[in-house]
Amino acid sequence: MLKVWGRINSVNVEKVIWTAQELGIPFERIEAGGAFGVVDTPDFRAMNPVGRVPVIEDDGFVLWESNAIVRYLATRHGLGTLMPSDLQAQAEAGRWMDFQLGTVAAPLSALTWGIVRTAPDKRDPKALAPAFASLGAALAIVEAALAGRTYLVGESLTVADIPLACCAHRWFNMPLEGTGLERPDLPNLAAWYGRLKARPAVQGLMPTPLT
Structure with missing residues (x-):
């Protein structure tokens, strides 16, 4: 096993x-x-x-x-479902996975430590602002890619979606009260995240509140 x-x-x-x-x-x-x-x-x-x-x-x-x-x-x-069998679709999926690691992960980690794992009275909103702006800009790229699409690659869930959806969960559920930070409106991202978190395989994962 x-x-x-x-x-x-x-x-x-x-x-x-x-x-x-x-x-x-x-x-x-x-x-x-x-x-x-x-x-x-x-x-x-x-x-x-x-x-x-x-x-x-x-x-x-x-x-x-x-x-x-x-x-x-x-x-x-x-192979052929979660991992596309088509070489170009595989490359697209791999690109989004690399984007998650190379562009999204660092600012998300900074915000997780600076907001989720720091007591409210110890948070430094000014120090958090660059990471928040960086993450928002990265997710705006995903927002644009999702225009008119249900998933990031093809017509079904692939490995492109899973890593970024786990990050989107943190973006949408990060407690921003008292930080002065405001999420930009990303309706395509929000709709995509909502569809994915409703999947049976996700139930019990991605706990809220974040810890």
Whole structure:
């Protein structure tokens, strides 16, 4: 059985669990990271020298880095569905996954630490403003791409959607009261996020409130 190490409130773990559930893959999740520790133990570091979650073990094959895991599971169990079989559609999906890691992840992480994991009286709105503007601009690119589309690539859910939807969950549910920050209107993104979070495979994931 597939094993997944990681805590459910990690955006990167959520990608992997969503993918496994979308594909109907049985798995065991082992709590790790954050308050659960584990990531600094010798056994975990032997699997992932970076010491981060998620990590999977699949029939003796160990893999870390969340988007690599999503691609692996989708290619092994969902080629032609979650992983497009068309080469150009694969490239498009991979592009959106890279965009999530290369453009969206850093400002989202800064806001998660600066807002979600910082007490309200300790937050620094001025320091948070650049990351908030950067994330809003990145998601505006997704907003434009979704114009007239149900999904980012093709007519069905693919690996393009999952990582960005996990990030969109945080964008739409981040507590901004008292920060002076206001989300721009992104109706296509909001509608897409609403469709995806209603999928059966997502239920129980992406907890609210954020932690």
